[in-house]
Amino acid sequence: MPYDTHIHIIMEIHGIEVLLNQDEDFDSDIMRHDGGLWAFDDDDILNKTIEILAENAIDVKMYSWEHWPIAAYITDKYGVKWALHNY
Numbered sequence: 001m002p003y004d005t006h007i008h009i010i011m012e013i014h015g016i017e018v019l020l021n022q023d024e025d026f027d028s029d030i031m032r033h034d035g036g037l038w039a040f041d042d043d044d045i046l047n048k049t050i051e052i053l054a055e056n057a058i059d060v061k062m063y064s065w066e067h068w069p070i071a072a073y074i075t076d077k078y079g080v081k082w083a084l085h086n087y
Helices: 043-054
Strands: 008-013 016-024 031-040 059-063 071-075 081-086
Touching: 031 043, 043 059, 043 071, 043 081
Parallel strands: 031 081
Antiparallel strands: 008 016, 016 031, 059 071, 071 081
């Protein structure tokens, strides 16, 4: 995708800044505007958000790294992709 057509949007949802960006679907010529990146400073709220998005999700992948002990990549029931992690 050409650089000048790549979109990044930062918006606030329930007091949390969310980075929204495009994700290229390499199986077709269609561009999808997929989800966003959420960073949480409260692990309880993060886990509740993961639980809600994972309900009936198409795909859920959980990870743990030193810099992000809780991280989830979720394709929700609508096909929207989300990356969630703690600080």
